[in-house]
Amino acid sequence: MNAEAIISALGLPDSARVNQRVPKKLLVENGAPTAADKRKINEGIEEIHWLASLKPNTIGVPDYTDDVREYLEIALLTVTLRQDAKAGRLAELIHRAIPYPLFLVLLQGDITILSLAHKRRAQNEAGKFVLDSDVVEVTVSGNAPLSSEMNRRFLAAMALGNQPRANLLLLYQGWIDTLVALQASQLTGTFTQAATNEAAIARREAVQKYKEFEAKIAVLRNAAVKENQMARRVELNLEIKGLVVELAASARTL
Numbered sequence: 001m002n003a004e005a006i007i008s009a010l011g012l013p014d015s016a017r018v019n020q021r022v023p024k025k026l027l028v029e030n031g032a033p034t035a036a037d038k039r040k041i042n043e044g045i046e047e048i049h050w051l052a053s054l055k056p057n058t059i060g061v062p063d064y065t066d067d068v069r070e071y072l073e074i075a076l077l078t079v080t081l082r083q084d085a086k087a088g089r090l091a092e093l094i095h096r097a098i099p100y101p102l103f104l105v106l107l108q109g110d111i112t113i114l115s116l117a118h119k120r121r122a123q124n125e126a127g128k129f130v131l132d133s134d135v136v137e138v139t140v141s142g143n144a145p146l147s148s149e150m151n152r153r154f155l156a157a158m159a160l161g162n163q164p165r166a167n168l169l170l171l172y173q174g175w176i177d178t179l180v181a182l183q184a185s186q187l188t189g190t191f192t193q194a195a196t197n198e199a200a201i202a203r204r205e206a207v208q209k210y211k212e213f214e215a216k217i218a219v220l221r222n223a224a225v226k227e228n229q230m231a232r233r234v235e236l237n238l239e240i241k242g243l244v245v246e247l248a249a250s251a252r253t254l
Contacts (some may be wrong), residue, residue, distance in 0.1 A: 002112060002141055003078060003105050003107055003112045003115075003141075003153060006049065006105065006112070006114070006140065007076070007078075007157065009106065009155035009156070009158050009159055010071050010076075010158055010160055010210070011159045011160045011161055012052050012054070012059065012076070012160060013058065013059060015057075015058045015059075016052040016053055016054055016058040016059050016076075017052055018051060018052055018053050019049070019050075019051060020049070020050045021047065021048065021049055021050075021132075021199065022049065022050050022077065023048075024041055024042060024045055024048065026097065026098075027041050027045070027048075027093065027097045027098075028041050028042065028147065029097070029163045030096075030097040030169045030210060031093045031094060031096045031097020031098070031201075032093060032097075034247070037093055038091075040085070040086065040089060040090060040093065041090065041093060043085070043179050044080070044081055044082055044084075044085030044086065044090050045079060045081060045082070045085065045090060045169045046080040046082055047079075047080050048077060048078070048079050048080075048094075049077065049079075050075060050076070050077055051076045051077065051078055052075075052076040053073055053074075053075060053076075054073060054074040054075070054076065054103075054168070054171075055072060055073040055168070056168075059160060059169065060165075061165050061166075061168055061171055061224060062166070062167045062168070063073070063167065063168050064167040064168050064169035064170075067121075068120045068121060068132075069118075069119070069120050069121070069132070069169060070121065070129070071167065071168035071169040072100070072168070073100045073101075073168070074100065074101050074102070074103060074168055074171070074172055075098065075100045075101075075102050075103070076102075076103045076104055076105070077098075077103070077104055077105070077197060078104075078105045078107060078214070079104060079105070079106050079107065079110075080107045081092060081106060081107065081108040082108075082110075083108065083109055085108065087106050087108055087111075087113055087137075088135075088137065090106075091104055091106060091113070091115040091135060091137060092131075092135055095115070095119075095131060096130070096131065099119070099129045100119075101116070101117070101118065101119055101127075101172050101173075102115075102116070103116060103175065104116070110141065111125060111139060111141065112139070112140050112141040113136050113137055113138070113140070114137065114140055114179055115135055115136070115137045116136050116172065116175060116176050116179060117131050117132075117133060117134070117135040117136065118129060118131070118133045118172070118173075118176075119132050119134040120132035123193075134208075136179050136180065137179075138179045138183050138186075139183050140154075140167070140182070141144040149191075149242060150185050150189075150190075150191045153191040153192075154178070154181075154182050154185070154191055157178045157181070157191075157193055158175065158178055162176075163175060163178075177193070177194060177200040177203075177204075178193065180200070180203055180204050180207055181193050181194065181203065183207050184203055184206070184207055184254040187207075187210065187251055187254055188251065188254050202253075203254065206250060206253040206254050207254065209250050210247065210250045210251060210254065213243055213246055213247040213250055214247065216243055217240055217243050217244065217247065220236050220239055220240045220243070221240060223236055224236040224237055224240065
């Protein structure tokens with residue numbers, strides 16, 4: 001599954017196509033709060049293309065506005081990264097730099113990463129928007145291979161016609177839920193869409209908990225390897241075993 005297959009699977013109408021290059025200067029000026037971040041953008045990004053603009057008059061989905069959020073348009077971008085770039089940090093900077101909710105397709109060698117993040121109005125700055133949640137990212141190629149059936153189900157689920165169309169906020173949330181379903185499938189081996197909004201929320205929480213267990217286990221294993229005192233090493237290994245049990249239990253909730 002590559003970027004072309006994913007973009008094609010979205011089934012976007014020709015009216016949504018933009019196909020314009022985005023200058024890195026735009027990100028440097030709007031999304032780089034520090035000199036280090038400016039350097040990351042300049043040195044880590046090869047090129048950015050704005051592929052499509054998803055708004056009411058291009059895809060037939062109404063916009064959404066309330067006191068907190070403003071979803072007038074979803075922008076589909078492809079971003080080609082250099083091999084040594086930190087994809088996660090650059091994705092966050094891009095999300096912060098552009099005021100619209102973004103559907104990012106990050107390309108780094110043979111790796112393809114999809115990245116989405118909700119936004120809300122900034123409380124103290126009129127006209128400014130900030131991230132309203134964690135960035136949701138999933139590697140779809142160049143990592144652990146997905147089965148052909150999982151690929152087929154995921155690509156079918158991503159199609160615009162199979163997503164919520166009541167408004168752009170719900171459409172964007174639908175894509176996020178589909179990415180979370182793919183994250184879960186990479187752990188369980190089976191791709192299934194959540195049947196209800198409550199089930200989607202529960203899955204997001206379960207995936208987050210699973211990642212937290214994985215991170216804790218990695219930290220403890222690293223500490224155990226470096227530990228010189230046998231008693232402390234045994235203590236760490238027992239703690240790891242307990243977390244592995246919890247990790248397995250967490251996987252069953254996905």
